[in-house]
Amino acid sequence: MPSYVRAGELPPKRHIQFRRPDGELYAEELFSTKGFESAYSLLYHLRPPTATLDVKPWKRAAVELLPNEPLRNRHFKTAEIAAGKDAIEARTPVLANSDVLMSVSETADPMDYFYRNVGGDELLFIHRGKGTIQTPFGNLDYRARDYVLLPTGTTYKVLPESPTRMLVYESSGMITIPRKFRNDFGQLEEHAPYYERDFRAPELRAPIAKTGEYEVRVTNAGRNAVYTVQNHPCDVIGWDGYCYPYAFNLDEYAPVTGKLHQPPPSHATFEAPGAAFCAFVPRMFDYHPLAIPIPYNHSSVDCDEVLYYVSGNFMSRRGVEEGSITLHAAGAPHGPQPGAVEASLGKTSTDEIAVMVDTFAPLQIAKPALKVEDDEYYRSWVS
Numbered sequence: 001m002p003s004y005v006r007a008g009e010l011p012p013k014r015h016i017q018f019r020r021p022d023g024e025l026y027a028e029e030l031f032s033t034k035g036f037e038s039a040y041s042l043l044y045h046l047r048p049p050t051a052t053l054d055v056k057p058w059k060r061a062a063v064e065l066l067p068n069e070p071l072r073n074r075h076f077k078t079a080e081i082a083a084g085k086d087a088i089e090a091r092t093p094v095l096a097n098s099d100v101l102m103s104v105s106e107t108a109d110p111m112d113y114f115y116r117n118v119g120g121d122e123l124l125f126i127h128r129g130k131g132t133i134q135t136p137f138g139n140l141d142y143r144a145r146d147y148v149l150l151p152t153g154t155t156y157k158v159l160p161e162s163p164t165r166m167l168v169y170e171s172s173g174m175i176t177i178p179r180k181f182r183n184d185f186g187q188l189e190e191h192a193p194y195y196e197r198d199f200r201a202p203e204l205r206a207p208i209a210k211t212g213e214y215e216v217r218v219t220n221a222g223r224n225a226v227y228t229v230q231n232h233p234c235d236v237i238g239w240d241g242y243c244y245p246y247a248f249n250l251d252e253y254a255p256v257t258g259k260l261h262q263p264p265p266s267h268a269t270f271e272a273p274g275a276a277f278c279a280f281v282p283r284m285f286d287y288h289p290l291a292i293p294i295p296y297n298h299s300s301v302d303c304d305e306v307l308y309y310v311s312g313n314f315m316s317r318r319g320v321e322e323g324s325i326t327l328h329a330a331g332a333p334h335g336p337q338p339g340a341v342e343a344s345l346g347k348t349s350t351d352e353i354a355v356m357v358d359t360f361a362p363l364q365i366a367k368p369a370l371k372v373e374d375d376e377y378y379r380s381w382v383s
């Protein structure tokens with residue numbers, strides 16, 4: 001997030017005495033990334049966030065991965081994956097490599113514990129539903145088509161108000177706004193498809209002054225633990241900085257359109273180590289009189305392409321449905337299915353919504369995804 005944000009009450013300088021009305025000191029917390037050398041925030045808690053009463057194992061099933069072998073294009077109908085107990089327990093892994101793990105999660109139920117991933121940033125894409133994500137930075141309301149970015153180490157709890165289905169990307173590093181969209185000062189460039197006003201920071205509420213026993217499930221690159229902490233994690237009176245959770249709704253995305261077909265990098269949203277994210281949203285098609293609106297055949301020889309289909313008419317892709325995930329593997333040719341090019345000619349706009357990630361290391365298939373695989377997808381280009 002390029003912008004500085006401040007919320008609530010803050011002392012005039014960092015690292016100085018800042019006292020509660022009862023005379024006790026607030027507990028300052030530095031929330032920093034890349035050690036002390038990248039984006040950070042300072043939070044002021046009513047009581048220290050360090051008061052750990054107990055640490056127990058979190059017996060979380062390891063993600064079982066299988067190579068994409070024989071190497072081919074694949075299709076997973078993730079709408080068939082059952083809903084789960086809460087937004088974390090419901091996560092069903094689909095694809096992964098050492099840079100990113102992709103899961104789907106569907107639930108109507110609130111978490112009764114906090115969760116913290118300290119192995120990298122998380123990016124949630126809300127397919128359906130609305131609710132609130134409670135964090136020490138405040139409450140971040142979410143709705144359909146939101147991207148929600150949770151920086152490494154964010155403590156949070158997902159509280160759905162309606163059944164919520166989301167796609168989850170767990171990165172091993174930082175997920176950021178692409179460099180090409182930022183100027184030397186970090187500000188979004190004129191040509192960027194979004195603007196600072198499109199991004200929503202959490203709304204800081206009155207600090208929760210409770211003490212007791214609060215469960216925080218912590219995960220870091222496959223190492224897991226359940227912490228019991230004495231002070232409510234959302235006891236923050238104020239914070240400021242550049243590192244915080246935020247949301248951005250795809251309806252605000254202003255897509256680039258052109259005279260001829262625009263390639264996926266024109267539709268970029270975020271980037272992360274080994275991964276480039278983009279989004280396809282309702283837009284006008286190309287305006288050359290002989291333009292072919294849908295993509296050409298191609299083999300992305302150095303990346304795996306993963307599309308998640310959200311809504312609309314997926315014109316170039318046969319057999320996919322809402323919630324489908326297609327994996328177009330590096331080097332495996334793909335493109336419009338037979339008849340799709342002719343059918344697209346003369347169309348002036350599309351209502352499709354899909355989100356994509358390209359990964360530069362080969363993806364592996366998570367075992368649960370095999371249960372919802374359309375095994376014939378790789379043959380779907382045969383006429």
Ligand SMILES: [Fe+2]
Pocket residue numbers: 298300305328334
């Ligand atoms: Fe492609």
